[in-house]
Amino acid sequence: ASFDISARLCESEELPTTTRYVTLSHCWGDKEFFKLTQHNHEILRQSIPVLSLQKTFQDAMFLALELGIAYLWIDSLCIVQDSYDDWLYESKKMGGVYCYAECNIAATGYRDGTSGLFGERAALPILHPTLPLKCVLFKEDFGGAEQHFNGFYTAADSLQFELQVNRSILNSRAWVAQERALSPSIIHFTPEKVWWECSEMVADEAISSHKFFSTVQNRPGKTIRSLETDQKREIYRFWRRFALRYAGTRITKSEDRFPAASGIARVLEGMLNENYIAGFWEGDLVRSLLWRRTGVVHDIPPTQLAPSWSWAHMCGDVNNELDHHFEDIEPLEGVQIKVLSEVPGFESDLKSLPIERSCVRGLAVKGPLRRLPPNLQSNLQDNVEMD
Template identity: 35%
Template structure:
């Protein structure tokens, strides 16, 4: 229930139709051609420098008939296969569903990101791949994630004498630290999607609004495993309060501002190919926060909580040896006023 789609009737402008059968040719389908409530998956991936196929004004007509399978990256091909295994027929991929040489189409579709990801049934994440050539599946040793049995003999304890040693850094290293999840655009893709299936370097990982799992911990990661973000759970809690028409609007707003602070701190640690995307890449999340706090959005901050959100600073490692603030590296182009966290290229946190 907590991982349901936000609006089951919503559809993106375009989706990849993989067809009813395995021998069908994938092609682009338009929203008005599909039934209301059609389910679809989304893909999160690193573009990298690979020259995979992209939708353009010149090939839109041909892609409506058939996608060039030979031009699809390994990641795209495998994502189509996974979509079918998930029991779905439609998949949304940014570079194949947004006209890449049309500023008008890009502006329109990028403004829909929050709805596209929040209404998908599942987000397929190529978390460990640097670009499309690496695909979703990686060679791996299944014994690498097998727990190690350690016998201990202590006469002065009532505890069992057999213990299991496991990798406590499994989530921090292989999900949070994965190449994909260091990318700025992916921050909102993860948070907005009802659930994400991470294709890791060593195993599969599952992330939804109420649970984080992996092949080694199929029923959920224990609380002692560090690095699991609580941001998605906070998002789910606020959503639940809104759906239940909670009368405590002030508390919901306070939680909303706290959620935004968590989002910005996490997002500011990520990287972007273009500085100009700094605020655009969280616009979908900002739209969701607006729905919670009903406040004016000002270059990454919220008007009613403005003074509190001005109390940000860069991470301690960006302070020089004399304990004086180092000169903050500004973005090369004007992105936001100097009082906004978006104006600097460093991780931030609230004081």
């Protein structure tokens, strides 16, 4: 069916601002495939040879039309791949591209675009048995009022979403982490099943009518579009959770560590109206510095574009174990933060520190110092020592 589709390249400036469109997230893989270049730019404005596209692109076009949407944004077809200037221009718009799409189509379970979205399914059936259950949660065990649960409940493997989506090769990529965080909703295609993800629920094709899967465990919670400008604490929390996940993702070029998160940074800067410093927000800097490395650093040289106290300095998993102890406190009085020096990059449209090719080399924090309480000391990992 996708072979009957006709397509052409459209300039966004030519379309009404109310145009409905969807986006595609995909792994590029190692094989060469058809892309937008300076040579074929004008040709593709007349017609895109659909048969020359990867199967995933063809299937995404077909799905968009089935959803009643005539426009699809694909990075390799909407950014001129042999033009650094166009990449720079378009990368500054990434926040809006994914944030204002109707939804994101994600080829989550596939290493490249040759398999498509509708490939052969695994032989295992999708079963969610329904069982009668009687349960009482007592106040002394969980806090709050006593609760009774009587009725029929559906059972499912809670690890499926973690294994098939969260740990997929697609979601291990830095650029895709931003796309996922910006998108209002996502349709994940995997060899096992189709998943739906948004800020309200996570569901699979077998259970799609109610909030079955825990959004607390599977998603960071709010989407960027649901944040309110007057709720700075929520915005800070959103960014800290994103940054901790993003730090563990892989990226081909270490110098792209900041650009690959710049879409979210630009959106949040407009909401916070404060300086963005090497991966942190000035108003939340003291709390945000409570991160540490966990596990093994990926086999990618650490970027020298970030200072050593920034999570962006290295490419590996980080944790903010102490962060939840400080969620409900106000900033400490008397703490002063001063940027000692900056290494400027090229011009950026961010009002604060340019994030594409720049960093802060010095930071001074002045304030009261107190010994860590014993209960917090006992929670620290063995590889952390505090005197």
